[in-house]
Amino acid sequence: MKRILGIIAGLALLQTSVYAGVIVYQHVNYKGTSTRYGVGGHDYNEIKKAPGNDTISSVRIDPGYRVILYWDANYRGRSLTLTKNTPNLVDYGMNDQTSAIRVEKIPVEGKFKKWENPGYAGKSINWNNGEYANATGNFASVFIPKGQSVTLFSKANFEGNAIAIYAQESDIWIDDLSSICPEVKSFIIEKNEK
Numbered sequence: 302m303k304r305i306l307g308i309i310a311g312l313a314l315l316q317t318s319v320y321a322g323v324i325v326y327q328h329v330n331y332k333g334t335s336t337r338y339g340v341g342g343h344d345y346n347e348i349k350k351a352p353g354n355d356t357i358s359s360v361r362i363d364p365g366y367r368v369i370l371y372w373d374a375n376y377r378g379r380s381l382t383l384t385k386n387t388p389n390l391v392d393y394g395m396n397d398q399t400s401a402i403r404v405e406k407i408p409v410e411g412k413f414k415k416w417e418n419p420g421y422a423g424k425s426i427n428w429n430n431g432e433y434a435n436a437t438g439n440f441a442s443v444f445i446p447k448g449q450s451v452t453l454f455s456k457a458n459f460e461g462n463a464i465a466i467y468a469q470e471s472d473i474w475i476d477d478l479s480s481i482c483p484e485v486k487s488f489i490i491e492k493n494e495k
């Protein structure tokens with residue numbers, strides 16, 4: 302194996318929150334009244350009670366979940382899908398507008414998975430353990446199941462820069478891989494021996 306420029310193992314520790322869904326907040330930067338919502342639909346009558354209709358300004362999202370915010374009751378009107386912590390909904394033109402939300406689990410099949418766009422969006426592919434010498438397509442966001450490790454190389458045939466990611470304590474979700482590994486041209490998926 303070639304140079305390993307970085308090893309990500311502690312990442313799992315950042316993601317060991319209780320996997321349950323989302324927390325919505327009355328104010329930006331996760332301040333004010335907050336309420337946790339699990340998987341499913343939460344319409345106007347629930348939102349109205351907490352944190353209040355047309356009041357949500359920031360959202361925390363557990364790894365592996367996504368939330369759809371709806372402008373109007375009954376899951377109508379403009380909607381916004383989020384897959385990562387969002388401290389200020391003003392940036393999305395959706396501040397103090399939400400009247401219904403839907404929380405979903407991002408579907409995975411217990412294997413290494415990549416999506417072509419950040420935020421687990423667009424076309425996706427699952428792989429079994431093995432060595433893949435010529436990867437094609439965009440590795441914008443990835444899922445690594447607990448117990449597996451993935452080594453990503455910037456060039457084909459396991460050449461170039463490499464980064465190893467170990468999912469030791471929990472599944473690992475990386476919603477935007479570009480900051481860690483801008484190009485993936487080959488990769489190895491194996492059982493985590495640690």
Ligand SMILES: [Ca+2]
Binds near residue numbers: 355373374399400
């Ligand atoms: Ca509204």
